[in-house]
Amino acid sequence: MSSNFLFATWSGGGAVPPTLSVARALRERGHGVRVLADRSLHDEVAATGAEPVAWTTAPQGDTTDPVKDILKDFEARTPMGAFARLRDRLVCGPAADFARDTLAELHARSADVLVTDFSLLGTVTAGEAAGIPVAGLGTTLYPFATPGAPPFGPGLKPATGALGRVRDRVLTTLTTKPWAKGLPALNAARVANGLAPLDSVMDAFGRVDRFLVLSPRALDYPSRRFPSYVRHVGPRLDDPAWVGELELPEGDAPLALASLSSTFMDQRALLQRIAEALGTLPVRGLLTTGPAVDPATVPAPGNVLVTAAAPHSAALSHAAVTVTHAGHGTVVKSLAAGVPLVCMPLGRDQGEVARRVDLAGAGITVGKGASPRTIARAVEKVLHDPSYRREARRLADEIAAETATDRAVAELEALAERAGRGDSVISKG
Template sequence: MSRILFLTWDGGGNLPPAVGVAHVLRRHGHDVAFLGHRRQADYFAREGLRFSAYPTAHDFDVAHPNAPWGVLKVFTDRALGRDAVARAGADPWDLVVVDCYLFGAMAALREAGIAYVTFEHTFDGYLRSAAHGPLGMMVRLRGLSPLALIDAGRSVITPTLPSLDAGHAAHVRHTGPVVSGSPATPAEPTVLISLSTVGFSALTRTWQRVLDAVADLPARVIMTTGPSLDTAALRVPDAVEVHPWLAHSEVMPEVSVVLTHGGHATAMVALAHDLPMLVLPVDAKTDQPTIGATLSRSGAAITLSRRSPASRIRAALETLLADGPHRDAAARLGADIRAMRGAETAAAHLESLATETAQSRQATQPPQSRTR
């Protein structure tokens, strides 16, 4: 049995891939725990995974509107790493797995001589491009080198389809998206609207344009609001089904089209169900535009500006609800995702690394320690 610690943060879509891998590791008999922000405790309790909150690091709540500097503070917070170093010192782990945006944590672990694995939850090519843009510049102003830290780990795990990951580094380990699914079989034309759980400033305005677009649409329409949206501020058509939260794996088998902001987690589970998408990136400073553009090039999606008028959004939905090449493209990608078995593949790689650590530790112990 190996002991594996995940370092995470309250970012919404970053959680499902790590949690999916953790569940496989648990089923294989490993001791798995998460260290994250305080408000994540209920989520991990529902998942049945061991969790502790960072004792000294800056707290963070994804549901509240956050200025860029607030998110940057999380990414560059060395206290996350110091808390992890303290935890590792008091309770040794065979492997530490770090969210790809926690540059401050990586730096603290590296300085303490604690090896880690970088866990990416988006395209590696996007991260490498972003490291040379505004995000990378802001991180470097905090004295951190994002690409050097990502690549300083023992391995870089990228749970996505390599065919979609343009510009990725040769050394990253593409394990496949950590999602499950089978081709959807909706009883009637159905649209699932699932925008970001993050409190982006443009979220409410984008939702209203979308709701205006689906008014009287000849289809069943399901919306999941998430924790950041106040539905009282919206004009919601009577026929739209409103849910604070739905498990995507449970609702997508009934769906024909997914309207999304372009989060990697939502996009991959939609493809796992062979579903085409309409992508409306809500925040241009994130990976959402890149994911939207990538899916559009693949033929599985239409990507529009979040400022698009309701009439244009409606026309795109009508196109996607009909049969066409977008369904064939989504089905091809869905078959690739299901074949990769991402959760099991990533878990097997982590198991191998953890075993190497345990064997190395045993080899360096004094003989009398090994026989106790």
């Protein structure tokens, strides 16, 4: 029996393709799917077969254009400044606007399940107010504090011993405290929609019936314990609709795929240094700049092909190494193909993703300010030490097992079925 799903997302770069992959899969199974999204995403939404619906009062953005980016976190001088932009411009500040638009769409046309980017707490509020099941989508590693893992953000190694546990408790308090400034705006949205205020923003992230983690469980800490409503459903490995056809550099030398963020993170200079590094090695370099950087602004040596985009899933079947900012999408696609990595985190969740790659033995991390010579040495190390490829292939086997069935679709269909029967799912909060 078909159901109706309302998705809610925003122009969040790497978070968009996995979200729309789930929407596409539901549509292909005959369900009705609408997607509340920024107008800049409507062509991508339509390509999945889902119906795009525009936000009307919530913020509109385009992360491929720095002028239109909602967050502009590339302007922040510190990680705390970048976090404040996320809190105030997306998660909490416009919560009332996101709630208003979501409820308007639900009142106009009902849905059996609301599926939302977990960071849009305004849409979570709307789903709770409407009394329908809400599934939050996490398109990277689970980002909240849990037993068995260090606090998310600093990219720390897991704690050992009593001092390590004290470290985690202290840092968890310090990393969650800044959310308090977003609580008044969030609670105003809740009260305006007939809901009780919450004691913390952290509580709001748990007001979902399911939190679906679109990330390999094998990439996270084995000792980590998660809330009962969290489900690891495996990564989405689809390429975005805009990537085009694959063109490979000429020759038969090992292929190094280099790719940084699909959004603007002031990365042109780093792309240039990566191109220079690959130019000193006996490799073929395929460097994709993404839609935020003009490939013509990145001069490259003769063994490096610079292009705006390429289907990474196809390119990775030829690749021997990936050089990346450690965006979750690029990392999991590389690991799914058994390709080891050189990670150069630029910000956001990338330090955490790089840390997991390091600990898995599937790659190494160098600083974003590294010289071409340092980058080249890191690439050589990964290419010449077989342990990195061996561990990447181990993770590829685990990812293949996780993605053999579409667990995300199964979880969402189960929510819709229970809602149709009038069954409760879990108690929120």
